[in-house]
Amino acid sequence: MKITTAFLPTLFICLSAIAQEQTAPFSLRADLLQNPSQVYEHGISKDIPLEQAVLSGGRFQFCQVNSRYPMFSWVLPSQYQSAYQILVASNRQMLQNDSADIWNSGKIKSNNSTGVLYSGPALQASTCYYWKVRTWDQYGKPGRYAAIQVFSTGKEPDDYRLPSFVLIRTPQQPLKTSTPDADNVLYDFGKDAFSQIKLSVNAQHHDDTLILHLGEAVTPDGHVNKHPPGSVRYRMIKIPLQQGQHVYQPDITPDARNTKKNAILMPAAIGEVLPFRYVEIVRGGYTIDNVSRYMVSSTFDDTATTFQSGYKSLNQIWDLCKYTIKATSFSGYYVDGDRERIPYEADALINQLSHYATDAEFTMAKRTLNYLIDHPTWPTEWSLQNVLIAWNDYLYSGDLRLAKKLYPDLKAKLLSALAREDGLISTRTGKQTPAFLQSIHYAAFDANAQLKDITDWPPPKFGGTDIMGETDGFVFADYNAVVNAYYYAGLEAMAKLAKAMGNTADADHYKREAARVQTAFQRVFIDKQTNLVVDGEGVSHSSLHANFFALAFGLIPHNKVPGVLSFIHSRGMACSVYGAQFLLDGLYKVNDADYALQLLTSTDKRSWFNMMREGATMTMEAWGQEYKPNQDWGHAWGAAPANCIIRYIAGIQPITPGFGEVEIRPQPGLTGPIQLRYKTIRGTIEEEIENTPARCRLQLTLPGNMTGHIYLPFATDKATVSMDGKVIKAVYNGAYYEIRNIAPGRHTFEVYSRN
Structure with missing residues (x-):
């Protein structure tokens, strides 16, 4: 092909413009809001400027920033950031001239592109603000400014307050x-x-x-x-x-x-x-x-996460659960279905993880947690879940402010006041005093004057004498294994939150308490003859729940895992759709992907397939009508597969808050080829996986400012590993080949048997 010299300058200009455009940040967020300038009227999108809507006297609806010192974030192209500069102005024209009358951060040497706090003068109420950002890459080269984003503040901003929302x-x-x-x-x-x-x-x-x-x-x-x-x-x-x-x-x-x-x-x-x-x-x-x-x-981005596998039923279950998350968002909070429309902590925890798996939207989880702190429900385990929700919030969004605000309440919700000398807690030993109940903001709920252990729901004979219940015959005692497994998980989460807040004394305290509870748990609840977890202290019965919760939260000693797994296999899906979340967590955490996939794609009565077979297009409250006669057909606590597909089958989990570092540890099993796009606060991760007993191939794209740690599943250490067509050395840990510190961009990894 012949290129004329007259064409070359034009080509150079076009390529230069494209290159410059690719260096501009995009997907800007103010206080995590993805599109704060979009205006609605009674829920219908309107193509009018935000500035006009603000002056409408309440006719229009739009998301508002309610913090005087909001948090900014942005997404980078495939590169690392070494510095940034933020401009905030009172009008668009000023920003178009690269000037700012509200705040000019100057060049800040930092690789942080999430959780960046505004440090200018306090923002005023009911005012439109304009902002943009530019970054410098890892070589110190500046990029273009991002497109301007405009947002409005609310009528009563505070130093930190959650943004408003629209339906x-x-x-x-x-x-x-x-x-x-x-x-x-x-x-x-x-x-x-x-x-x-x-x-x-x-x-x-x-x-x-x-x-x-x-x-x-x-x-x-x-x-x-x-x-x-x-x-x-x-x-x-x-x-x-x-x-x-x-x-x-x-x-x-x-x-x-x-x-x-x-x-x-x-x-x-x-x-x-x-x-x-x-x-x-x-x-x-x-x-x-x-x-x-x-x-x-x-608001829900249907394109944020897409998933397709070679397993038709798995694709159907993904679609069922993803749609459930969107459809049940009708109130702006994580609620338990249409029968009650009440936020419950257990529903919120599963809903949160599956929401993060299907859309990079973080304000609903924050809003629901903020509500639950002052409106607790009655189960003991539910109180402990507040801490897990707070940790997930920080881990996925990179925003610690709500956890900081709620920190004293989270400490109370951890229920350490109910502990005995060895660290184990109980609600049945007279320690639920009025002062304790006041500390967790508890008032009577459904005729329960105090917290009460639940294990799973519903219990036997709930709604009829022929209802078998979902607790697998769990025998309640004063000190119960499931409650204390949650307590251990809560202590670990609190230690990490305290460390993130710079509270080293609390972090060390909670870390010590977690170790103490782990020791007491294994001494009290693991039967020395069967090596299984019993339901409670002094109880001989071992339920499925006592074992899978302990497995999910890392309380089973390594040498006892095979026996516990064998027992779990023998019980099948002897738990509710809520319990299934933690059953699957436990299985995947010990690499039992084949059995987990078997449960996910089962066509038995206790399956997600059965929900569709009975006519539901959202996940049900129970496996089917016979298991809970008063159930409704739109319950997001049944949507665990959505987050399990992303976190385990695709293997994508944040290591550091805000996805600065990400673990890619796929457990595809026999799903056939997988194609996935998953949007995070830092940008979109793309995967293509082909997995057979003889070869695993992963095509991976990481967005800018994200470092990946890759774990390729393989059954033997007699294998060859390659990255981008070149053979590399990789550490084998018994189930995976580890390839660490992978830079942003597109990469191809392969592991295959040696000839």
Whole structure:
């Protein structure tokens, strides 16, 4: 090919422009908000400037920064950062001229691109601010400034306060229409959603009435199920019609139970919602021109994480769980389903991990934790989960401010006041004094005047004498293994949080206490004859739960793991959808990926496949209707596979807060080829995995400012390891080949048997 000399300058300019553009940061966030300039009206996106919306007197909704000293973050192209400069101004024109009247950080030598605190004068209320950032690469070369981001502050900012949030309404059309009989038309939207109905009707008379049925389930003959089981939803609505063509959006009547004390209420700008998939309309003297619904949810990036494997059922379960996280975000908090709409700590913990796995959104977890601190629920283990949620928040977002604010409360929620001399805790030894209950903000909840151990839910005979329950026969004692396994995990998390805050005295204290509890746990709860974990002190029974919680939290000595695994295999899925999270955690943490995948993709009654088989398009509260008769069909605590697929099958977990260092330890098992895109606070990780007994191949892309530590699974140390086509030395640890300190960019790793 011949290139003329006249063309070369143009080519050089184009390539230079592309290179410069690639050095500009992108995906800016102010106080973790991804798009604070987007404006909504009653949940519908509007293409108007934020500056105009701020002056509208409350007509429009938008996310607001409520901190006087917000936190900034950004994403880099495939490079390391050695310094940054942030400009904050009161108008766009000033920033366009690279000037700033509010704050100019100057060149700050730092590789930090997450959790960067604003250090200018306190931001004022109800004001628009403009900011941008540029960075220097690892060679000291400056890049271009990022595109300007604008955000607004709230009416009552504080030094630190969580940002506000918006709910959105997405219009949707039915995917199918059918006629179950001559008098009715059924519209199927394909998936269940917390929604509002909208109809366009042409009526012949002014006194006609349209009857419609909204529901989550249908009968075998194709009608909306008007008598669904448990808390599966159904609603009949009668609409008085006006003569001629009109659009109707009937209000959803609030439910008596899910709008009472402790429930999260829907904001007035959105209105009430009902979960439904199907709409059935009774024919009459009118013409239905259009049927649609508005799905209500929090903002959710459907493209943030994508996953595809060679295992069809695993892909279906991923889709089920990912959609669950989006659909159940309708209130802006992690709630337990439509029956109650109450935040519970256990629901929040699983929801948080699966939310992080499906979208790089961090404010909902913070908002829910902040709420739960003052609105605790009754199970002992749930209180301890507050600390785990706080640690996950910091680990994934890189933002420690909420944990700092809540630190005194988190110390109380750890329940150390209930400990005896060897460190083990109990709720049944008279230590739940009024002062203790006040310290954890506890008031009577569901007739429970104090905390009470739960293990799993529901218990036997809950909702009927034939209900077997989900506790695997757990025998409760004064000192229980599951509670103390959680206590150990909480102590470890508190030690790490205290260290991050610079509180070395507390960090050392919690580290010592964790070691003491570990010793006491193994002495009291591990049976010397069976080498299994018993349910409680003085109890001979060993449940599945006592063993998988101990395994998940690292309390089983290495030499006893095989026996515990054998016992776990013998029990199957003898736990609830909540317990399944920690069962899978335990299995993957000891590299039992094949059995974990077997449970994930099972078609038994106790499986995620069974939820779909029974008609749900979100994860259920239980494995099926027979296991919890009052269950609902939209419960995110059943969505554990979403985070297990990312954290274990793809093997992606942050090592340092904010993904500065990431572990890539895939456990694909027999899934076939895997393709994955996973968005983090630092940018998107991409994986392509091909795994056979003879070869494992990983194509990996790491975003800028992220260092990877790679662990390639292989069954033998008699193998060759290569990186980007060159044979390298790698340490074999008995299950993986370790390749550490991998720089950003695209890399190909292979391990294969030697000939």
